[in-house]
Amino acid sequence: MTTFNELNISKPIMKALEKMGFEEATPIQEQTIPLGMQGKDVIGQAQTGTGKTAAFGIPMIEKIDQNVKKIQGLVVAPTRELAIQVSEEIHRLGKFKGVRALPVYGGQHMDRQIRALKDGPHIVVATPGRLLDHIRRKTINISNVHTAVLDEADEMLNMGFIDDIRDILKSIPEERQTLLFSATMPKEIRDIASTLMKQPEEVKVKSKEMTVSNIAQFFVEVHEKQKFDTLTNLLDTHTPALAIIFGRTKKRVDEVTEGLHARGFRAEGIHGDLTQGKRMSVLNKFKTGKIEILVATDVAARGLDISGVTHVYNLDVPQDPESYVHRIGRTGRAGKTGEAISFITPREIPHLHLIEKVTKSKIKRLQAPSMDDARRGQQQITVEKLNDTINKKELQEYRETATELLDQYDSVTVVSAALKMLTKERRDSPVTLTSVSPVSIKGGKGGGGKKNYRGGGGGGGGDKRNNFSRKGKPAGRNRKFQNKRGSSSRNQDS
Ligand SMILES: Nc1ncnc2c1ncn2[C@@H]1O[C@H](COP(=O)(O)OP(=O)(O)OP(=O)(O)O)[C@@H](O)[C@H]1O
Ligand SMILES: [Mg+2]
Numbered sequence: 001m002t003t004f005n006e007l008n009i010s011k012p013i014m015k016a017l018e019k020m021g022f023e024e025a026t027p028i029q030e031q032t033i034p035l036g037m038q039g040k041d042v043i044g045q046a047q048t049g050t051g052k053t054a055a056f057g058i059p060m061i062e063k064i065d066q067n068v069k070k071i072q073g074l075v076v077a078p079t080r081e082l083a084i085q086v087s088e089e090i091h092r093l094g095k096f097k098g099v100r101a102l103p104v105y106g107g108q109h110m111d112r113q114i115r116a117l118k119d120g121p122h123i124v125v126a127t128p129g130r131l132l133d134h135i136r137r138k139t140i141n142i143s144n145v146h147t148a149v150l151d152e153a154d155e156m157l158n159m160g161f162i163d164d165i166r167d168i169l170k171s172i173p174e175e176r177q178t179l180l181f182s183a184t185m186p187k188e189i190r191d192i193a194s195t196l197m198k199q200p201e202e203v204k205v206k207s208k209e210m211t212v213s214n215i216a217q218f219f220v221e222v223h224e225k226q227k228f229d230t231l232t233n234l235l236d237t238h239t240p241a242l243a244i245i246f247g248r249t250k251k252r253v254d255e256v257t258e259g260l261h262a263r264g265f266r267a268e269g270i271h272g273d274l275t276q277g278k279r280m281s282v283l284n285k286f287k288t289g290k291i292e293i294l295v296a297t298d299v300a301a302r303g304l305d306i307s308g309v310t311h312v313y314n315l316d317v318p319q320d321p322e323s324y325v326h327r328i329g330r331t332g333r334a335g336k337t338g339e340a341i342s343f344i345t346p347r348e349i350p351h352l353h354l355i356e357k358v359t360k361s362k363i364k365r366l367q368a369p370s371m372d373d374a375r376r377g378q379q380q381i382t383v384e385k386l387n388d389t390i391n392k393k394e395l396q397e398y399r400e401t402a403t404e405l406l407d408q409y410d411s412v413t414v415v416s417a418a419l420k421m422l423t424k425e426r427r428d429s430p431v432t433l434t435s436v437s438p439v440s441i442k443g444g445k446g447g448g449g450k451k452n453y454r455g456g457g458g459g460g461g462g463d464k465r466n467n468f469s470r471k472g473k474p475a476g477r478n479r480k481f482q483n484k485r486g487s488s489s490r491n492q493d494s
Contacts, residue, residue: 002030008037012096013058020092026051027205033058036179041200043153043193044181047212048329049305050205052181053089053151060123060147060179061090066098069120071142075149076128076168078156080105080276081283082303086151087125089305099123104140106130107276114139128156128164135171145172150196152302153180154189154322162192169196183329184210184322210325210359215332218366219342219352224435226368227315227343228256232263234341235293236374236426239381240311242286245295246327248316248436256315257295259431264424267293270300301327307334314342317351317439321358341366347438375426382422 002025004017025033028046035042036059044055060073075090077083080103087103094101102121104113106129117124117140124131124140134140148169150156156165169178178197185193185204194200211217222230235243247253250271257269268282268291286294287306294300301323309331318324324342331338342363344352356363369377389395405414 007033009033009058010062010097012098013061013093015096016093017054022054026055028052028203029055029058031203031205032056032179035201035203036060036177037062039063039177041178041197042180043185043190043197043200043202044179045185045203046183046205047207047210048183048326049212049333051334052183053086053305054093056149056151056179056181057086057090057093060149061094061097061099063147063177064094064097064099064122066122068144069122070144071117071121071124071140072144073123073147073149074142074145074168074172075123075125075151076131076156076165077125077151078127078159078161078302079299080107080127081279081300082151083125083127084280085303085305087123090123090125094123101125104130104134105276107279110139128161128168131168132164135168142168142171143173145176147177147179148172149179149181150193152182153193154182154185155302155326157189157192158322165196184325186322209361210321211328211361212332214335214337215328216337216339217328217342217361217363218339219344219363220366220368221346221349222343222368224345224438228259228431228433230343230368231256231313231315232260232265232426233369233371233374234313235265237369237377238311238339239377240292242289242306242309243293243311243313244300244309244327244330245293245313245315246301246318247295247297250297251434252316252436253295253297255433259433260293260295262427262429262431264427265293266291267295269295271297272299298323298327300330304330305333306330307336309333310338312338312340314340316436317342317344317348317355319439321355324355325359345438347440351439371426378423378426379419381424382419385422386418 004014004022004025007025007030009017026046027050028044029051032042032044032055036056042056044052046052046055056075060075064072075083075086077086083103083105087101090099090101100121101123102116102119102125104117104124104126106127108130110133113130113134117134124142131140135142150165169176178200180193180197180200190202220230220234231245245256245267247256250273253269253271257267260267268285270279270282274282282291282294285291289308298318301318303326312328312331314324314327318327328338328340331340342352352363402414
């Protein structure tokens with residue numbers, strides 16, 4: 001157990017860490033912050049939700065001279081939402097040092113971005129495409145950058161951004177420090193990545209599994225045509241506080257969202273075809289609990305840190321094991337628990353075994369719940385509400401009417417009627433989704449570079465200890481904490 005004090009972190013950042021409620025460093029932080037502060041290039045791999053952002057953020061902020069109004073640190077991340085989130089975390093960490101971070105991403109007005117860039121941020125957190133745009137138009141000056149970070153490096157290289165990343169890094173002085181982080185780092189990608197770095201130190205937090213142990217992993221075997229009914233039965237049985245449902249395509253996400261509305265769920269979809277404004281508003285609604293279900297493509301699979309996500313459903317099994325690791329990693333973060341349930345069609349069972357083998361984790365079979373199970377799940381919520389009301393003991397003014405009712409009917413009838421009134425009635429509107437074809441092992445990713453999984457790809461670091469301690473921040477489901485985070489986080493885009 002290492003406290004941040006022992007890592008020689010400066011006073012203003014210590015103050016920020018205290019404010020954020022971080023008490024001890026996580027294993028990846030403990031191992032990479034000292035290397036980062038020595039100026040070394042680092043490849044850092046650790047499981048999802050174990051604090052990699054602060055692991056690269058802290059050393060980067062330490063090196064910033066806040067009196068120099070030039071971009072000195074650059075973080076590149078694969079999606080817009082992630083760029084915003086990382087920028088916010090850096091803002092929180094660097095606040096007392098006076099370090100300013102700016103997210104720069106596509107879908108935002110160029111003019112506004114250019115103005116914000118002229119304002120002299122110390123750190124820019126960008127998506128690769130938009131950053132290159134600025135570099136080519138000479139509307140960004142990154143010639144003073146001394147620290148560059150590739151967050152979710154494997155994903156960016158996987159997506160074919162390698163040339164873009166090379167071009168970006170070419171615009172930065174060669175004597176820079178380069179940090180590269182992800183929960184997954186297949187060997188091929190690690191080899192490519194290391195060509196961008198100088199004798200990188202590799203830190204892989206040791207663990208048997210690629211996934212954190214606080215995510216309970218299940219699968220249901222289900223035919224394509226039954227997926228939607230099984231999904232709503234599961235939702236009614238599990239009654240998640242916040243759930244993310246991953247679908248394979250944008251169309252799939254739209255159809256599932258519509259279907260969920262038809263059955264009375266508060267759900268919204270997020271994918272790459274939506275306007276940036278819509279993407280942000282959907283995510284904000286989810287973060288603040290205004291909707292309980294986020295239906296998403298893989299655009300939401302990497303890095304997003306939404307506190308209070310209790311369940312992840314893979315309505316369609318992900319194409320590769322890395323994607324599985326990241327998707328399910330949207331729950332079970334910062335030491336909290338979560339559940340991940342993957343829908344597997346009979347033909348996809350071999351693919352499931354491949355995922356188990358590569359991630360070295362056991363995915364347990366779950367019996368698909370029946371309509372009756374779902375109904376009981378919903379009634380259970382009502383019973384909990386009733387229990388709460390009984391415990392509050394503010395029932396005096398209802399007693400007389402209650403007694404009158406009990407003179408007329410037997411008690412089971414009265415309670416049944418009350419339960420019926422209070423329970424969300426299932427709407428069984430028929431929903432038909434357009435079928436997606438099963439994933440096959442040979443399929444690879446969009447026909448592109450097949451990976452050799454035999455080597456095990458490397459277990460994302462795991463902390464057996466998982467000893468997150470966050471002062472005053474309760475663990476487990478907690479909407480209040482969620483709301484607090486959601487509203488306190490500064491959105492520099494608006
Ligand atoms: N030392 C710490 N103590 C308590 N909480 C922490 C600590 N470090 C990070 N956290 C919190 O843990 C959560 C997960 O952190 P972060 O998003 O950096 O994980 P990650 O390792 O980057 O995950 P992913 O692989 O999904 O991107 C965040 O809410 C973060 O604020
Ligand atoms: Mg991350």
